[in-house]
Amino acid sequence: MILELHLLQSFPTSNLNRDDIGQPKSVTFGGAVRGRVSSQSMKRSARGLFQRYGLDKQETGLRTKRLVEGAGKIIDDAEEPSAETQTIVREGIRKLGFEVDQKDLTEYLLFVGQGARQELADYCQRNWDTLSKAAAGRTGSGKTDKVKPTQSDLAEGRRILNAERVADVALFGRMVADNKDFNVDAASQVAHAISTHAVATEFDFYTAVDDLKPEEETGADMIGTVDFNAACYYRYANLDTEQLTKNLGDDTELTTRAARAWLHSFIAARPGGKQNSMAAHTMPETLLTVVRDHGSWNLANAFLKPVQGTELMADSTKAMLEHFAKLRRFYGDEEIRRVTGAALSCELSTLDSADQAASVEELAERTLTAATT
Structure with missing residues (x-):
């Protein structure tokens, strides 16, 4: 069984994941520069939450x-x-x-x-x-x-x-180039998060003053710039529960807890880059989970044409769900077992009311029940 997680998450002023010169990471997609947060950054953030969501320390790795x-x-x-x-x-x-x-x-x-x-x-x-x-x-x-x-x-x-x-090794795999005996095939795949719209890097010019400086002296004692952007990101990850069960020695009880920790942790994950100075602690506003027998659909192409205008979350949600509906009509949805969605600030017009959840706990329960039974 494959469990897919699609999230739309808007971050205000932030530099969550920097490149080698300190700027927010980016990618050109659909002919436009997008904000990007690497999969490695998202995985590290999620791993730090596993114990909060039901895994014992001895069941996590380092x-x-x-x-x-x-x-x-x-x-x-x-x-x-x-x-x-x-x-x-x-x-x-x-x-x-x-x-x-x-x-x-x-x-x-x-x-x-x-x-x-x-x-x-x-x-x-x-x-x-x-x-x-x-x-x-x-x-x-x-x-x-x-x-x-x-x-x-x-x-x-x-x-x-x-x-x-070790749940997170089972989830994210391990590769030792010179010794395949120690390799573990990952049960989870994580995409780089990309903004649904075009972005431009901006610069914050800052100054700092020495608190012990004599009053007669003026001027800043430290100046510099910090790069940032603001973007609505599409995030995607999937989990192969059969591979996870295999990696965990066919322990179905641990598999269920690891899947629950994975789902909640990825929903709550927020990279730590520049958070002390920007505090971009937002949560996803549109959530879509899909449980299917096999295969996987990354919905990033919903944003191949950059979303424009001021209603970024609503328009991004509409674009994602319409793209998902088109894929279902064209390729068929016989392999899909369960679809569950939730949104805080807009309508899920293409989803039946029976497929909509009123809380993250309801969304998680429906999804995990379908994925692990």
């Missing part, structure tokens, strides 16, 4: 290059692990097929469960003597070649990096 340090702290039960312990854990990581640099950071930003550091610590303690000899041999020979893991090492690696109880 991205890190610091497994050596983390496992070392556990082994020594100290904030600063000993040099010997760091050497052993470093060799343990290498035995699993991952290189570490001079700062003891792994070559990849690994997506692992909360328990990976403890599992790695246990593995190193069980194999302390073997790892110690291997580390001594490496130092004595001066070799820095990457270690090719044995089948036994790979089995240990799969146990340490096991993600069958």
